[in-house]
Amino acid sequence: MSSDYIINIENLSKDFYQYRSPFHNVSSLLKRTPGEGTAKFTAVNNVTFGVRKGERVGIVGANGAGKSTILQMIAGTLQPTRGSIEVRGKVAALLELGAGFNPEFTGIENIYLYASLLGINKQTTESRIDAIRDFAEIGDFIYRPVKTYSSGMFVRLAFSVAINVSPDILIVDEALSVGDYLFQTKCHRAFEQFQEEGGTVLFVSHDLTAVRNTCDRAILIDKGCVLLDDKPDIVVNSYQELMKTKEIQWLKSQVALRSEYRFGLGGGKIEDVMFSTASNQNVTEAQVGESLTISITLDLESDFENPVFTLTLRNTSGIDVWGFNSKNLGISIKPGAGKRKITFNVPNNLGLGSYTVNAGLIDMLSDGQFSEHDHRWGMKLFSIIGTSKTIGFINMEPILIKQEDSF
Known part of the structure; x- marks a missing residue:
């Protein structure tokens, strides 16, 4: 071991065994070998590193x-199954x-x-x-x-x-x-x-x-x-990226178990919110920084005076990281009854992770009141995957303007 290193670990492994009963545990200790039918779990597998x-x-x-x-x-409170540890x-x-x-x-x-x-x-x-x-x-x-x-x-x-x-x-x-x-x-x-x-x-x-x-x-x-x-x-x-990837995989496995919360007066509904990229339509995930196209399909079953839709993306911590309503963006949706489809492009600055899609459909009435016709919370799951150069909820990569050595 180099004099620079005070801890040196080489090919370190540790196995644990799960026995069918206390009898099999005692038997294996006497024989000094795991018994037949014993389940082995490798907690540490071929680890090598040193500490200076x-x-x-x-x-x-x-x-x-x-x-x-x-x-x-x-x-020294546990002994390795394989490999070596040197501590000075x-x-x-x-x-x-x-x-x-x-x-x-x-x-x-x-x-x-x-x-x-x-x-x-x-x-x-x-x-x-x-x-x-x-x-x-x-x-x-x-x-x-x-x-x-x-x-x-x-x-x-x-x-x-x-x-x-x-x-x-x-x-x-x-x-x-x-x-x-x-x-x-x-x-x-x-x-x-x-x-x-x-x-x-x-x-x-x-x-x-x-x-x-x-x-x-x-x-x-x-x-x-x-x-x-x-x-x-x-x-x-x-x-953090590894944990986000595992989180996304777990959430995807839970999609069938997820229950959408839906409420409203009726008379109009949100049929779908679809995400697309430049290469694929109707996707459930996109790469970090990949531009998105979002299409919202509405079914106005009654005569709307001034239909307005809302859309938010909520992360797994319950925080709405991005959202808007069509009125604030100046998007005017044709009044009356019938189906409407609104499509727009979005620069994708979302951080790695999975997001639940929440959408709403309301009617802004002429007297200043509004009617909430349809709200869909957790209607689908959308994920951002890949590798991010930054951390946090938002992916904002800095662009270098200049670098000064002395000023």
Whole structure:
């Protein structure tokens, strides 16, 4: 292992087995081989990466991707099935709430217990009690059993012990997410000081902003494999695109289960809203930035004075990211009864994701009132796919005008 690397992982894999019964579990342990009919699940599959001394590396991925399993093997609480792990230095790990603590012991007693598990002797721990207590900021609760602590108080104490026992490597598995904003900020400042002193940080987090802003590198894990190991911005953007793609696939699988909510007075209806691209008619998805043509077909079953339609696209968070009504756009629809079809082009600035299509048909009456004839909420699903160079609800790619080296 190069002297630059404090953690080196090569071809790391971890298999778990699901047994048909406790008897088969005991039998497999005695035989030291999985029994017949045992189901195998590979949580980590042939993972290779290294971490340099002094780096802060964030690991991102969906729940169940294998992130925590990798950290547990690095910390030594799990043994790999295949592959190798080399760690140079003392490791302090916050893998899950409760790990290394006895709920019946007081905070002070658990400080000694947890420090001893990290290989710190009693005399050294005593010299750091004040620093641990000051960082945790839980007051007199430090003299009470930790079973009386909130999750936030618990992680304050656990992190305070881990950061104050002078490890070479600090591993944190999503534990900071239960802390409040001020404590999280305090922890990231502690990370910075820890790194300045030569410490190495490896942490799993769903806080993509923290990964983007505080890490030197990031690693994307999916289905037990390393998909990407690169700069935080690149990895976070790729992870968000991956999640959007999975979200779109899931939503498509749910189309048959979706129920449209429709209401109105009747006397007129929205027959269809059709999306088309330059190459295809009546599509349910389009590439990022691909121009769209939208056609709305109305059936005015009664005499309308001033028909107006509305259209909105709503994302999966329930936010209307784009919409309009024909009156505000100055589109005049022929009054009276009969069918109408309105077609228009739309510059596609939508971000990656899936959108439900909501449409409405109303009649603006001469006395200033209006009649709501038909509303269709969630009438269909439309998706934007591909690769986006930006993030967020709207795809607005900046165009470089000039670049100045000195001004």
